[in-house]
Amino acid sequence: xxxxxxxxxxxxxxxxxxxxxxxxxxxxxxxxxxxxxxxxxxxxxxxxxxxxxxxxxxxxxxxxxxxxxxxxxxxxxxxxxxxxxxxxxxxxxxxxxxxxxxxxxxxxxxxxxxxxxxxxxxxxxxxxxxxxxxxxxxxxxxxxxxxxxxxxxxxxxxxxxxxxxxxxxxxxxxxxxxxxxxxxxxxxxxxxxxxxxxxxxxxxxxxxxxxxxxxxxxxxxxxxxxxxxxxxxxxxxxxxxxxxxxxxxxxxxxxxxxxxxxxxxxxxxxxxxxxxxxxxxxxxxxxxxxxxxxxxxxxxxxxxxxxxxxxxxxxxxxxxxxxxxxxxxx
Numbered sequence: 643x644x645x646x647x648x649x650x651x652x653x654x655x656x657x658x659x660x661x662x663x664x665x666x667x668x669x670x671x672x673x674x675x676x677x678x679x680x681x682x683x684x685x686x687x688x689x690x691x692x693x694x695x696x697x698x699x700x701x702x703x704x705x706x707x708x709x710x711x712x713x714x715x716x717x718x719x720x721x722x723x724x725x726x727x728x729x730x731x732x733x734x735x736x737x738x739x740x741x742x743x744x745x746x747x748x749x750x751x752x753x754x755x756x757x758x759x760x761x762x763x764x765x766x767x768x769x770x771x772x773x774x775x776x777x778x779x780x781x782x783x784x785x786x787x788x789x790x791x792x793x794x795x796x797x798x799x800x801x802x803x804x805x806x807x808x809x810x811x812x813x814x815x816x817x818x819x820x821x822x823x824x825x826x827x828x829x830x831x832x833x834x835x836x837x838x839x840x841x842x843x844x845x846x847x848x849x850x851x852x853x854x855x856x857x858x859x860x861x862x863x864x865x866x867x868x869x870x871x872x873x874x875x876x877x878x879x880x881x882x883x884x885x886x887x888x889x890x891x892x893x894x895x896x897x898x899x900x901x902x903x904x905x906x907x908x909x910x911x912x913x914x915x916x917x918x919x920x921x922x923x924x925x926x927x928x929x930x931x932x933x934x935x936x937x938x939x940x941x942x943x944x945x946x947x948x949x950x951x952x953x954x955x956x957x958x959x960x961x962x963x964x965x966x967x968x969x970x971x972x
Contacts, residue, residue, distance in 0.1 A: 644700050646703070648680050650714050651706055696729065701798060704741070706756070710746055734765065734766070885913075893908070895929060896929065945964075
């Protein structure tokens with residue numbers, strides 16, 4: 643799991659936001675989360691490129707300090723860059739936790755602004771943290787405040803790990819309907835430079851020919867991968883099958899990244915494993931590829947995958963038999 647922290651304050655020593663995100667970072671690292679922190683005041687000349695750092699993130703913490711009014715210029719610049727140059731499809735799968743500490747009035751409004759901005763970008767919401775802190779020493783000496791911060795970090799971890807759903811937000815709907823924007827990975831300077839090449843007809847023609855050639859190469863590669871994809875995992879199930887006399891069941895595994903379902907038809911000592919569809923299976927289990935890799939690698943059981951948040955239809959007792967039928971990792 644990867645979590646990025648974007649700090650939009652000025653980095654002054656007694657900034658309470660620095661203490662809060664430092665504490666959250668410690669808790670997340672204890673939970674074996676890969677945490678990367680970006681101090682926007684140190685990267686002020688590179689803020690337009692930071693949306694690229696979201697591509698590997700499962701969750702983000704947007705942290706800022708209200709010193710006189712609002713979320714501050716650095717954080718606003720970062721959100722502008724996400725709107726103009728961020729990958730909206732990727733952002734749509736990222737949970738965001740807003741953290742706002744204030745030394746003056748306005749922390750609740752700033753927290754709400756961060757949440758609204760992320761939802762307009764299409765991202766997923768997570769409960770945030772805000773407070774008025776006159777002196778950072780108050781945070782350091784108060785055990786109850788430390789407990790609140792730790793629990794907030796743990797809740798963010800659970801939210802990401804269990805892919806907790808949320809109701810649709812009107813902010814997201816408005817952003818989709820009335821906003822017109824282009825998704826691009828280029829900075830404003832790169833965009834201006836590219837416009838010079840676009841005016842060169844010979845350059846444009848050469849690019850079109852190169853694109854056609856690459857398209858042909860990828861088309862052939864996808865055909866070969868498609869044939870291999872239809873056999874993925876089948877041999878693992880065949881090798882790990884442990885027959886249970888008298889037990890019959892049909893399992894349907896919906897793997898997010900695959901167009902067809904993985905069907906396991908168990909009839910006593912016989913196993914039929916294939917990709918396709920099944921009418922009225924006994925168990926339907928919804929997994930992503932990462933979860934499936936954990937299972938066939940023997941690092942997770944089917945029952946644990948369900949307890950960790952994977953959806954399931956059918957009787958839990960029948961699901962548990964999967965762990966008896968297949969001895970991955972034995």
